[in-house]
Amino acid sequence: MSTPEPTAFTPLAALARGLRERRWSSRELTRHFLDRIARHDGALRSFITVTEERALAQADAADRRLAAGAATPLTGIPIAHKDLFCTDGVLTTCGSRMLANFTAPYDATVVARLDAAGAVTLGKTNMDEFAMGSSNENSWFGPVGNPWDPTRVPGGSSGGSAAAVAAGLAPVATGTDTGGSIRQPAAFCGLAGIKPTYGRVSRYGMVAFASSLDQAGVFGHDVADLAAMLAFMCGHDPLDSTSSDVPDPWLMQAADTPPAAPARAPVIGLPREYFSGLGTGADALDAARRVLEAAGCRFRDISLPHSPMAIPAYYIIAGAEASTNLSRYDGVRFGHRCENPQNLEDLYRRSRTEGFGMEVKRRILTGTYALSVGYFDAYYVKAQQLRRLIQNDFLAAFADVDLILTPTAPGVAFPRGDLADDPIAMYQQDIFTVPASLAGLPAMSLPCGFHAGLPLGLQLIGPHFGERALLETGALFQRDTDWHRRHPEGFPA
Amino acid sequence: MAAIDIAHLCRLAQLALDDAETRAVQGDLARIIAMVDQMQAVDTSGIEPLAHPLEGVQRLRPDLVTETVEPARYQSIAPAVEDGLYLVPRVVE
Numbered sequence: 359m360s361t362p363e364p365t366a367f368t369p370l371a372a373l374a375r376g377l378r379e380r381r382w383s384s385r386e387l388t389r390h391f392l393d394r395i396a397r398h399d400g401a402l403r404s405f406i407t408v409t410e411e412r413a414l415a416q417a418d419a420a421d422r423r424l425a426a427g428a429a430t431p432l433t434g435i436p437i438a439h440k441d442l443f444c445t446d447g448v449l450t451t452c453g454s455r456m457l458a459n460f461t462a463p464y465d466a467t468v469v470a471r472l473d474a475a476g477a478v479t480l481g482k483t484n485m486d487e488f489a490m491g492s493s494n495e496n497s498w499f500g501p502v503g504n505p506w507d508p509t510r511v512p513g514g515s516s517g518g519s520a521a522a523v524a525a526g527l528a529p530v531a532t533g534t535d536t537g538g539s540i541r542q543p544a545a546f547c548g549l550a551g552i553k554p555t556y557g558r559v560s561r562y563g564m565v566a567f568a569s570s571l572d573q574a575g576v577f578g579h580d581v582a583d584l585a586a587m588l589a590f591m592c593g594h595d596p597l598d599s600t601s602s603d604v605p606d607p608w609l610m611q612a613a614d615t616p617p618a619a620p621a622r623a624p625v626i627g628l629p630r631e632y633f634s635g636l637g638t639g640a641d642a643l644d645a646a647r648r649v650l651e652a653a654g655c656r657f658r659d660i661s662l663p664h665s666p667m668a669i670p671a672y673y674i675i676a677g678a679e680a681s682t683n684l685s686r687y688d689g690v691r692f693g694h695r696c697e698n699p700q701n702l703e704d705l706y707r708r709s710r711t712e713g714f715g716m717e718v719k720r721r722i723l724t725g726t727y728a729l730s731v732g733y734f735d736a737y738y739v740k741a742q743q744l745r746r747l748i749q750n751d752f753l754a755a756f757a758d759v760d761l762i763l764t765p766t767a768p769g770v771a772f773p774r775g776d777l778a779d780d781p782i783a784m785y786q787q788d789i790f791t792v793p794a795s796l797a798g799l800p801a802m803s804l805p806c807g808f809h810a811g812l813p814l815g816l817q818l819i820g821p822h823f824g825e826r827a828l829l830e831t832g833a834l835f836q837r838d839t840d841w842h843r844r845h846p847e848g849f850p851a
Numbered sequence: 852m853a854a855i856d857i858a859h860l861c862r863l864a865q866l867a868l869d870d871a872e873t874r875a876v877q878g879d880l881a882r883i884i885a886m887v888d889q890m891q892a893v894d895t896s897g898i899e900p901l902a903h904p905l906e907g908v909q910r911l912r913p914d915l916v917t918e919t920v921e922p923a924r925y926q927s928i929a930p931a932v933e934d935g936l937y938l939v940p941r942v943v944e
Contacts, residue, residue, distance in 0.1 A: 463924050556904045570903050596917075599909055670887040681864060688865070690937050695930035699940050706865045719866055723876060724883055726864045727855060740890050742900030747893070749901060782882055798904020822905070 365851035366394055366526025367843075370435055370583045371616060373529060377424055377434045384417040384424065384434030388478050391436045395480065395527045398849055402503045404512075404521040406441045407449045408481035416478040423476055431586055431613040433476030438528040440519050441482035442489060443469050443574075444563040452565045453485040453497040453515075456687050456694045456713030466563025467595045468532060468574050475590045480528050484518030487715045488684065489539055489567045491515050492787035495778055496717045503774075504546060505846040506812055510771040513543030513787075516577070520547040523577045525849040530578040530587055536568050537672050538767075538791025540575045541803040545766035545815025548805045550832065550842060551577045552584045555823050556798035557602035559588075560595030568679035569600075571672075571795050579842050581832035582616035584802070588825065589613040608826050617826070619834035623654030624827060626818075627759035631665040632790055638769045639814045642807030646816050647763065649838050655831070658759055662751040667744045668793040669785055674728045674741035675796070680718075681725030687713060720781060749797040756821040761831060764790050766803040766815035794819045802828050805841035813841075855880050 364373055364382055376382050392410055399405055413436065420434035439445065442452045444462035446469075451457045465473065473479070486496040494502040494517030504512040505525040512521040516533030520543035523531050533540040535553035544551025552575045559574040566572060576587040589612040594603040628647070633640070647657060689695035689709025696712055699705035714722070728737035755762060768789060777784045794801040799822060803815040820828040836842055845851070857873050857880070868876060922935055931938035 459928075461928055463928060596912065600903070600905075602905065603910070664893070667890060667893060670890045673883065674887050674890075685865075689930065690939055691925075692928045692930075701940050702942050703865075705940055707867050710865050711867045714866070716872075719868070720876060720879055720883070722864050722866065723857070723860045723880060726860045727880065727884065728887075730860070730863065736891070737887065739900050740895060741887075742902055743895035743898040744890055744893060746898055746901035747895070749904065781879055782886055785886075796904070 364390060366391070366849070367579060367845055367851050368529070369580045370529060370578070370586050371431070373435055374431050378429065384420040384478060385414060387434065388413050388417040388436050388480070391480055391528055398525055399527060401508055402505060402521050402525060403500050404484055404502050404518040404525070404527060405438070405481045406451055406453070406484050406499050406518070409448055409479055412448070413478050413480050420476045420478060430475045430590070432472065432590060434478060436478045436480050436528060437472060438480050438483050438519060438522050438531040439469060440485055440516050440531070440533050442485060442534060442565040443532060444565070445469050445479065445482065448482065450482065450565070451499070452489070453487040453499060454713065454715070454718070455498040457565070458498060458694065460693055464563065467560035467597060468591050469563065471590050483522055483531060486515035486517065487718050488565070488680070489515040489534055489536055490680070490717050490721055492538070492542055492784055493774070493777065494518065495774060496715055498715060501774055504771045505849055506548065506771065510773050510812070511546065513546035513767070513771065515539040517543050519577050520544060520549055520551070523547070523549055523579070524846060526845065526851060530576060530583050532574060533577055534564060534572055534574050535795065536571045536676060537795045538788040540577065541791045541801060541815070541817060542767045542787060544577055544803040546771040546813065548813030548841070548844060549577050549579060550581055550584055550802065550804050551575065552588070552802040552828065553795070553800065554588060554592065554825055555602070555800040557600055558800070558823070558825065559591045560598040560601045562595055562597040566683040568676040569683060570679060571676060581804070581829050581836055585609070585612035585617050585829050602823070604823055606823065606825065612829070617829040617833040619653070619837060620827065620830040623656070623834070624760035624831055625656045625658060626650065627658050627660035627755050627762045629660050629662045629665065629755070629762060629764060631662055632764040636765055638809050639765050642809070642814045643765055643816055646806040646835070650835060653834050653838055660755045660759060660762070662755060662793065664744060664747045664751050665793055668748055668796055669789055671741040671744040671748065672788070672792040672796060673724065673785060674737050675745065677721045677725030678728050678738050679725070681722045681729065684718070684722055717781070745796045748793055752797045752799060760827055762819040764817045764819065766790060766817040770809050770812035770814060790817060798822060800825050800828055802832055804832055804835060805844070806839070807841060855884065
């Protein structure tokens, strides 16, 4: 008699049920995903580090905990972390040569909380260097392939996490989103991906890019899987002074009671600035709107008039914060140091020049320019004023609607190399995701169809701390659609 | 717009670019700054800058020691240390 095997695309709740009912052990489950990584990841490069020994030890500990009846819904579930979450004793590279030798001496709060829940870490996923990019082509460890077409990009910057989950190399994975780095790769890889409200999840132990924007989140297939992970990741952390102390009892129990369709179907705004001129994906978004309408949601046309200013304001604010945050990489205390420095200046300059890739240098220089004498008011202060106007647009809209529906990205996954020489065109990838980031709002991408065989995503944006409305409306959409049940052919379950 | 002084920015940011990189970055930055200059079209007079999305106040906590210093642990990943000190090239001759 054979035991039924878990598939690579089984939802977390079913994996957990199988563990509780002894249909498989965490060790078997972990082995299953480690084997898939060994078989498939050569072509995708979605992992930078696979922590096999550590994962099997965590799995054995989870099996003991399950046997003792002390399990959480995540105990024994394999997961992957984007390689910018510090993991004690494990390489944490941030996709950069600068940190290619950096073994983190402590755990990020996200890692510590998921470890405490009993989750098993399979490894650390590839990413654009320092989370700067929309295609995962900016990694020191090489570009990541999109499982739907490995000649195309998976999106970025959390492209490794997205590709790993889409190919069934991990059931879920963490990511971070500064201007769209979870939502855009989720859309490109046919996944659900959520960026919570700024401050919902602690940033402690996340390698900083732009501190007023960075936020940790999750990739998965089902909205329920996102909720189960967030239930453990969210909450106040005394180690991050910007982490919110507004508790969300609903979210904290969402691993035990998965989100169901909302009691009252929401009123959803359609911002005209996001739809004018939209080509690819317009039909799929229209179909998604009809699905939600049939389920009782009402739609209203709205305007977010300052949307066109989001990309300019974002690239000033994110660049300024990055140039400041990345000044810590000086070759003295950790990270890359050049050979035979002649003097201190030479040590700083050559270590940084060798350690950073071109896109990181471009952003540091953009930020340095915006913060330099004579330009500070014209660029940095101006961008912060526009940030307020953009946030005010959203606050006004949320007086009339519960959620906002938009496309996630302007198109489908593009071929590797297509935008590599055109930073401005690359920055436009974030046009629909950056506004919610500037305003600190929670936002989620869900699969909503295909164009030429490649996945399309829709974005739902909620008011501050409106994760519940997002996840419940997402559950409603996934109840009535099966886009999230489609998986790339090259990676059979 | 005056040409962006890449050499000056590199000095401020402690980066060194070769001639080809400098030319490439000169072009890229000129286009990036032209793109962000769209901001100047919006009248923002009287608008309070938004530095942080939630505008939270910094919380206070009891003045108690909560962390211990573990220099050996943190210096185990340093490029060069001696007697608990980080080594850099001689600064004062």
